[in-house]
Amino acid sequence: MDGNDLSPGKCPVMHGGNTASGASVTGWWPAALNLNILHQHDSKTNPLGPDFDYREELKKLDVEALKADLRALMTDSQDWWPADWGSYVGMFARVAWHAAGSYRLADGRGGGGTGNQRFAPLNSWPDNTNTDKGRRLLWPIKKKYGNRISWADLIILSGTIAYEVAGLKTFGFAFGREDIWHPEQDIYWGAEKEWLAPSDGRYDSVDSPETMENPLAAVQMGLIYVNPEGVNGNPDPLRTAAHMRETFARMAMNDEETVALTIGGHTIGKSHGNGNAADLSAAPEGGEVEAQGLGWMNTKGRGIGRDQVVSGIEGAWTTNPTKWDDGYLKMLLEHEWELRKSPAGAHQWEPVEIADEDRPVDVEDPSIRLNPIMTDADMAIKMDPVYREIAERFYRDPSALDDAFARAWFKLTHRDMGPKDRYFGPDVPQEDLIWQDPVPAGNRDYDVAAVKARIAQSGLSVSDMVATAWDSARTYRGSDMRGGANGARIRLAPQKDWQANEPERLARVLSVLEPIAAETGASIADVIVLAGNLGIEQAAQAAGHDISVPFAPGRGDATDAQTDAASFDAMEPLADGYRNFAKQDYAVAPEELLLDRTQLLGLTAPEMTALIGGMRVIGTNYGDSAHGVFTERKGQLTTDFFVTLTDMRYSWVPAGGGIYEIRDRNTGETRFTATRADLVFGSNSILRAYAELYAQDDNERKFVEDFVAAWTKVMNAGRFDLDAD
Structure with missing residues (x-):
């Protein structure tokens, strides 16, 4: 027998068990409550260790040297991935934009505050095609500055520096984003099982954008905002405008900010669609080991320079795509546009007539001039009456656009950082902005x-x-x-x-x-x-x-x-399992809603268990409901919730309407009532293990101490002024 025979039957480890396709224990019971979201950033995944203090590392950072290196990078074109027109400003504006642009207001998830663009699924979203190249271009700088700069900060700073190099006076920049070290696999990005599936499944009616499923903001799986070709890929600028308005609102942007961001985002750089998307290799997360985490490589051509395929749309928006100027609005408003197809077959708008000197030059050969393009979203700015009025005002007053975009860019890239107490660095703006939820300093000197x-x-x-x-x-x-x-x-x-x-x-x-x-x-x-x-x-x-x-x-x-x-x-609690509250009946089970709130609060499963048990017996239920108050000593911080829940003298019987009766097995008497948010602590094997711990006769004091610790954690959540002390 060949001693190197590692066929599946003789493989020394579980075959396939360590890949995403490997069956997990819980895979046998798909309806079981999955607690992973509470521990998705377990300290075990962080190689920097518990004593690492990013703010202390930032104090060692030579900010001016870092910015100088980033400015040099903008025009230091690499042979392996050449810069369009010799400038990476468009590349890094997009990398930063797409990191920040996943933010959504409904639950605050997404955004550029954690460096999550390095991991799946975001690193492999179709809308993020070739952002992997941008991060590789940043690697020598990250390597040089090491722990003094997080990936999250570096990615966002690179986009801000890109705009400065292009000629924009930016509003400011704050360091302070700490990296995560594991994919945020349990964030709900939609129910679709394929990239860019039709939008219809996200809406009660796709013609009513406000009916998009919460907490989603993007119109399709794998997109940041809207489909650049139109709703479901069908060009119709006014229809696209309606979806833009809803999508950007769900990302905390108003109409003026939406117009400013669209203009500013398309003033520099270009879209890529000069080839066949079918010839691209797999996305980074699906590539072979030899790809080393790079995806979307052209398997039948150069795939670089003018021969790139990203969105499928091909062309630049302005005459001078590496400069911050009024070229976008001049191009959009002073030309008539007609629908055409890109070399990749994507819908795009091109001018009916245009002077040759107004056409942008080829990214590699300046002797070649090509048509500019507009997406359906760009045409929405031209055709929607409200957007058009804002755009024309910006065209008449370029300084107003400069200020509006600089502020909107700052908001886009800092929205998920929280209050200014978390901001760090020499370029933090002094102005308090309402979206930062400013809070005056409180008095600490009182009795x-x-x-x-x-x-x-x-x-x-x-x-x-x-x-x-x-x-x-x-x-x-x-x-x-x-x-x-x-x-x-x-x-x-x-x-x-x-x-x-x-x-x-x-x-x-x-x-x-x-x-x-x-x-x-x-x-x-x-x-x-x-x-x-x-x-x-x-x-x-x-x-x-x-x-x-x-x-x-x-x-x-x-x-x-x-x-x-x-x-x-957007932050109104529609359900809160800690107080046994639900505004109405939802398709999502109460215990799942409880997990969602728990994760947002930063609590672990044991902390959640202690808090639920304590708040029930104290008597904090919404409307003074008796559900889950498994005690005759209401108002006392006892372990009675857990003792009753684990006591086999009782049976648990559905009573309709999501309510359960806790009955004495011998007499049939109903002793207590409960909701699913109560009984899950006895039905889920992991949560039951915690409940049994607190039900033990020797753990009454431990329960009280654990409850107090978890309570204090919630009361101090958001006290970044304490962190800064």
Whole structure:
């Protein structure tokens, strides 16, 4: 027998088990709750270790030297991937744009804040074709500066420098984006099973863009925004305009920002479609090992320079595609356009007539002049009345366009960074922008014990205090670092009127807490959190546990003028399993909605388990519902939730409407009621393991300590002022 025979039957490891096609244990039960999203950035994936501090590394960075190297890169054309017209400004503007452009307002996920473009699926989206080449061009700079610059910062900075080299005065730049080290595989990008599948499945009606499924923003799987050829690849500029308006709104951009970004994005660079897309090799994630992570290589031609295929559309938008000027609007508004096909067969618009000197030159041979092009999205700017009016204003006043684009670019590339406390570097703009959710600095120098004593004498119940503090803090999203208790926006529109916040109860509690804040010098935000902490201490003491909940003063109180109410609308809790709340019945199961909120809060599965069990017995359910309150000692921080859930004296019987009855097996008496968000902690094998841990007789104190730690984590979420101390 050949000792090197490694046929499948003799392979020394599980055959196929270590590839994506390998069957997992949970694959046998596709309906089982998948907790992976809670641990997708486990510390084990981070090679830098727990002691690595990126902000400290940034302090060592020679920013001017880095920017000088990036400026040099813009015109340092490489033989293996030559620059169009000898300039990479278009390349790096696109790499940065497509990193940032995956951001969506509904859940704050996506964006350029984590360097996720390095990993699947984004590194292999059709819309990201050849961004892998841009990252390889950046590698020598990343190698040189090492840990002092993250990939996330470097990618976004490269696009900003590209615009500066082209001639734009940019608005600023902030360092501070920390890299992830593993794909964000559990982000929902859509249900489609093929790239660029028709849009119809994302909409109740594709003719009504507002019916796109939440939290999605892009019109098709694998696109960042809209299809450049038109809706489902069918040119119709006015129809495309309607989809642009919805898509950009879902990415937190208004009409003026949409027009400015479209103009600015197409003022430099070109689109590539001079060949047959069928001749391209696999995307990076699907390539053979010898491809070394490079994808979309032309297998039947040069595939570089003028012979590239990316979107399939072929051509530049302006006469001078490496310069920041008014060439785009001059080209768009002063010419008539007609539909034609690119060499790759894509729909594109070309001028009916154009002077030869207005045509851009070939990327390799300046003696050749070619037609400029427009996409369907560009034609939407020309034909949609609102977009057209904005474009004409920018054409009359180029300085207005310069400012609008610089600000919109800054917003696009910084939207998911969160508050300015996270910004770092010499080019951070001083101006506070409303989309940064500014919060004034809070007072840290007041008598916390005195405030706590005033709250204790206020007559508020434990459930009032804990529920209000939770509602204030639960808006935090680790995806884009928005929300949280800092700012006390729960007392402002739109949050004060959200159904999940029980407006009448909220107003009553605030009417008690606000005077305490005014009379003691504490912020309302601090008083709300401190009241919640006090409620937990009282509940723990009632259960026989003397414990102090950690508290960090210094939260500020935002004003209406500092609050972009429209963008906060997207953050309304439509469901919150921690308080057993759902605004309506949803196709998605309550336990899945619970996982989504848990992940946005940055909590682990054990932390989620402890918080659910504690909040149920304290009595914080929405509307004071009894579901999941598995205790006769409501208001006390006990382990009764877990003890009851794991007690085999009971049976669990569906009662209709998503409610379950917990019945005594011997008498048939209904002792408690529950929702799926309660019972999943007994039905899911992983969550049951945590529930059993807390149900043990020897773990009552551990449960209280774990609950307090998880609670404090939520209350301090978004306190980046603490990180900066």
